[in-house]
Amino acid sequence: MKPYLSIILILSFVVNTGQSSKDTEIWGPIPKKVNSISDSSPPDDAIILFDGTDLSSWQARWGEKDSEWQINDDGSMTVVFDGTGGIQTKENFGSVQLHIEWKTSEDLSHKNQDRSNSGVFLQGRYEIQILDSYDNPTYVNGQAGSVYKQYIPLVNSSRKPGHWQSYDIIFDAPVFDNGGNKIKSGFFTVFHNGVLIHNKVEILGTTENVGPPKNLAHGDGPLYLQNHCCTQISFRNIWLRKL
Ligand code: MG
Numbered sequence: 035m036k037p038y039l040s041i042i043l044i045l046s047f048v049v050n051t052g053q054s055s056k057d058t059e060i061w062g063p064i065p066k067k068v069n070s071i072s073d074s075s076p077p078d079d080a081i082i083l084f085d086g087t088d089l090s091s092w093q094a095r096w097g098e099k100d101s102e103w104q105i106n107d108d109g110s111m112t113v114v115f116d117g118t119g120g121i122q123t124k125e126n127f128g129s130v131q132l133h134i135e136w137k138t139s140e141d142l143s144h145k146n147q148d149r150s151n152s153g154v155f156l157q158g159r160y161e162i163q164i165l166d167s168y169d170n171p172t173y174v175n176g177q178a179g180s181v182y183k184q185y186i187p188l189v190n191s192s193r194k195p196g197h198w199q200s201y202d203i204i205f206d207a208p209v210f211d212n213g214g215n216k217i218k219s220g221f222f223t224v225f226h227n228g229v230l231i232h233n234k235v236e237i238l239g240t241t242e243n244v245g246p247p248k249n250l251a252h253g254d255g256p257l258y259l260q261n262h263c264c265t266q267i268s269f270r271n272i273w274l275r276k277l
């Protein structure tokens with residue numbers, strides 16, 4: 035099309051509608067710049083919870099003593115079944131974007147829920163299950179990636195035992211009023227090894243092993259990593275961004 039025809043068309047649009055493309059342009063506030071060098075390394079506005087050096091951001095789930103989970107030479111840590119119920123962050127969080135990497139054990143001496151069972155609990159209450167689900171049948175609302183006993187993962191993208199895996203979790207925290215009533219549900223969106231396994235599912239309440247979900251009012255809570263049993267599970271590269 036000749037340039038003058040384009041100008042005539044644009045002018046006629048403005049004249050005919052009284053609207054301009056400028057009417058719907060927004061120029062501020064300008065989003066903050068955040069640098070990220072890879073999909074798995076923490077962006078520069080992330081809170082680093084574990085980078086392989088120490089467990090200073092964590093404490094035992096039960097009791098006040100420090101965690102005794104083992105830090106390994108490769109920058110990971112491994113669950114120690116020390117009866118402390120796992121580890122949780124010292125800081126409490128609301129809605130977050132969480133990245134966490136985990137590795138199940140090559141020890142296949144157990145099966146079902148006893149093979150590298152752990153879990154990532156947002157606000158200490160809402161579990162995304164960790165389990166060796168590569169070749170290990172169990173109830174599907176309790177396999178790796180499930181919102182435990184609430185939502186079955188859309189697909190099973192589990193890797194073989196002994197291989198590192200990742201969760202990228204968007205957690206939208208529930209909201210309660212002063213009377214203790216839930217006025218807004220929480221939601222999970224989850225990627226397992228980069229594959230979408232939950233697309234903004236509504237959290238029904240706490241992820242109970244026995245009985246229905248509970249909805250007692252709460253505020254911010256810790257990120258909790260479960261110490262279940264019976265074969266080892268390791269973690270590395272844990273970070274989150276507050277939303
Ligand atoms: Mg678990």
